[in-house]
Amino acid sequence: xxxxxxxxxxxxxxxxxxxxxxxxxxxxxxxxxxxxxxxxxxxxxxxxxxxxxxxxxxxxxxxxxxxxxxxxxxxxxxxxxxxxxxxxxxxxxxxxxxxxxxxxxxxxxxxxxxxxxxxxxxxxxxxxxxxxxxxxxxxxxxxxxxxxxxxxxxxxxxxxxxxxxxxxxxxxxxxxxxxxxxxxxxxxxxxxxxxxxxxxxxxxxxxxxxxxxxxxxxxxxxxxxxxxxxxxxxxxxxxxxxxxxxxxxxxxxxxxxxxxxxxxxxxxxxxxxxxxxxxxxxxxxxxxxxxxxxxxxxxxxxxxxxxxxxxxxxxxxxxxxxxxxxxxxxxxxxxxxxxxxxxxxxxxxxxxxxxxxxxxxxxxxxxxxxxxxxxxxxxxxxxxxxxxxxxxxxxxxxxxxxxxxxxxxxxxxxxxxx
Numbered sequence: 001x002x003x004x005x006x007x008x009x010x011x012x013x014x015x016x017x018x019x020x021x022x023x024x025x026x027x028x029x030x031x032x033x034x035x036x037x038x039x040x041x042x043x044x045x046x047x048x049x050x051x052x053x054x055x056x057x058x059x060x061x062x063x064x065x066x067x068x069x070x071x072x073x074x075x076x077x078x079x080x081x082x083x084x085x086x087x088x089x090x091x092x093x094x095x096x097x098x099x100x101x102x103x104x105x106x107x108x109x110x111x112x113x114x115x116x117x118x119x120x121x122x123x124x125x126x127x128x129x130x131x132x133x134x135x136x137x138x139x140x141x142x143x144x145x146x147x148x149x150x151x152x153x154x155x156x157x158x159x160x161x162x163x164x165x166x167x168x169x170x171x172x173x174x175x176x177x178x179x180x181x182x183x184x185x186x187x188x189x190x191x192x193x194x195x196x197x198x199x200x201x202x203x204x205x206x207x208x209x210x211x212x213x214x215x216x217x218x219x220x221x222x223x224x225x226x227x228x229x230x231x232x233x234x235x236x237x238x239x240x241x242x243x244x245x246x247x248x249x250x251x252x253x254x255x256x257x258x259x260x261x262x263x264x265x266x267x268x269x270x271x272x273x274x275x276x277x278x279x280x281x282x283x284x285x286x287x288x289x290x291x292x293x294x295x296x297x298x299x300x301x302x303x304x305x306x307x308x309x310x311x312x313x314x315x316x317x318x319x320x321x322x323x324x325x326x327x328x329x330x331x332x333x334x335x336x337x338x339x340x341x342x343x344x345x346x347x348x349x350x351x352x353x354x355x356x357x358x359x360x361x362x363x364x365x366x367x368x369x370x371x372x373x374x375x376x377x378x379x380x381x382x383x384x385x386x387x388x389x390x391x392x393x394x395x396x397x398x399x400x401x402x403x404x405x406x407x408x409x410x411x412x413x414x415x416x417x418x
Contacts, residue, residue: 030075031065031346033336034095034104036116037329041083042218042243045272046108046131049326052318054078057333060302065340072346077101081112089115096123102346103339105332107131107325109268110140110187117141117152126352127152128335130328131291134158134378135198136191148376151348153355155335155367155379156328159191161405162289162383163202166265168404169287169385169415170208170237175262177208180230182223182240182250185215188268192241199239211235218243223250227259241267244275251282262417263287265385273321276388276396283388283396285418290386292327292364295400295410300363301334307363321395331362382406387415 035054037047054076061074077099081088088111095101096119104127106116113129118141120127129137129152137154170177183193192198193212203210211233213226227250230238238261242250247269254260270276270288277283294311305313310330311322335358343354358379359368365381373379385402401415 028064028070028072030073031067031103031340032075032077032099032101034077034079034092034099034101035332036079036081036088036091036095036104036106036112037108038083038112039078039080041081042245043083043109043111045244045275045323046112046325047080048272048274048320049314049323050078050329052314053326053329053333056303056330065337067340067346068344081108081116083111085111085115088112089119092116092119093123096120096125101125102348103128103336103351105129105336107328107332110136113137113154114140114187117149117154121149121151124151125348126355128332128339128355129154130156130332131325132156133162133188133191134374134380135194136187138375138378139197140187140191143375143377145375151352153358153369153377153379155331155364155381157289157291157381157383158374158378159198160202161380162267163199164405165289165383165385165402166239166287167203167206167208169265169402170263172402172415173262173417175236176234177237178233178235179203179208179210179237179239180226180233180235180261181210181212182226182238182242182246182266183212183215184218184240184242184246186218188241189215189218192267208237209233218246220246221249223253224257226250227254227257230261231257231259236262238264239266242269244269244272244278247275248279248282251279255282260418263415264418265289270388271325272323273396273398274323277394281390284390285387285416287385287387287401287415288398290324290384290398290400291381292324293386293398293400293409294322295412296327296364296382297408297410298361298363298365300330301360302330302337305363310363327363331364331367334362335360335367382409384409384411385415387413 064071079091183189265287294308296307339354344350
């Protein structure tokens with residue numbers, strides 16, 4: 001219909017009768033939030049819950065988000081990093097240059113979060129990231145402690161926390177303090193194995209003796225050299241940070257070669273129930289860092305759900321067991337929403353300034369970039385130790401067994417030797 005003067009007057013009359021104003025007639029452009037995580041590939045377990053969380057957020061944002069008096073519809077664009085750093089950088093650039101997003105959220109190990117954060121920093125688009133220990137995220141991106149970053153902000157725990165969590169547990173067991181290391185040649189492995197920033201120095205100071213055979217490529221099919229060295233040095237504790245397929249390969253070959261440590265505490269590989277269940281009886285007694293659980297005493301600033309509520313909601317609607325990245329995906333949207341509501345506009349610099357001023361209680365704990373973190377771009381979240389135990393139906397449950405580093409998070413048992 002051609003909008004002549006008569007039609008325009010008729011349109012205004014209809015709008016007036018409907019209680020509308022001419023201003024309400026024109027919809028605002030949407031807030032575009034990009035989200036990058038590993039949906040496929042070797043790290044896909046880190047992104048398993050993301051689509052579910054995004055569906056919840058689409059419902060939550062159905063009436064839009066109000067920024068400086070204006071309500072904007074919300075569009076969330078999910079991109080798959082395919083567990084590949086190059087792909088992660090490519091899709092981040094697509095979000096920035098083609099989709100013209102206002103903000104990017106990302107999670108799921110340095111292989112995804114680091115290149116996405118780098119793209120945001122380069123293109124001056126704000127990025128909020130998580131699910132990477134802060135050292136691989138900060139130093140892995142050549143961060144300068146004196147200046148930090150301008151456009152990228154991160155919340156998660158650090159290597160000092162996982163070292164404390166693992167060793168607090170090991171000290172409760174009767175062992176010879178001989179530790180075998182599995183540190184691959186990737187962002188996490190190089191950080192965990194770093195002589196100054198990683199495990200070697202603090203373990204030596206606590207009287208643990210580390211056997212580290214050097215870096216190996218993720219996806220290796222033969223851990224005979226590591227197992228042989230561990231046996232030669234009478235290793236009773238195994239630690240490291242490896243991908244799930246490598247954990248299965250190592251544990252299977254260790255069993256075949258008669259290597260039976262008293263404790264196996266691995267980062268990255270042992271956090272997800274589907275990974276543990278795939279190990280069968282090899283999963284019994286394995287220990288891992290726990291960033292979040294239904295027992296954590298935190299609630300969502302967006303929905304009011306407790307940690308227990310969020311886990312139950314996920315399990316009841318998907319039929320799957322809760323997994324730790326669930327809450328961090330949710331928390332990313334908590335921080336994003338809080339920042340957007342405080343932003344002066346949708347301009348990147350205004351959103352960035354609002355993120356910088358964040359002080360919020362989330363489902364994973366407090367998040368604030370107020371200068372109390374290790375660096376201005378890092379906010380730390382709590383960490384405890386968990387141990388897997390197989391139930392009669394074959395399902396594995398994760399019990400919190402040591403909370404010395406975060407006493408406000410309740411435990412459900414004590415660490416047992418394997």
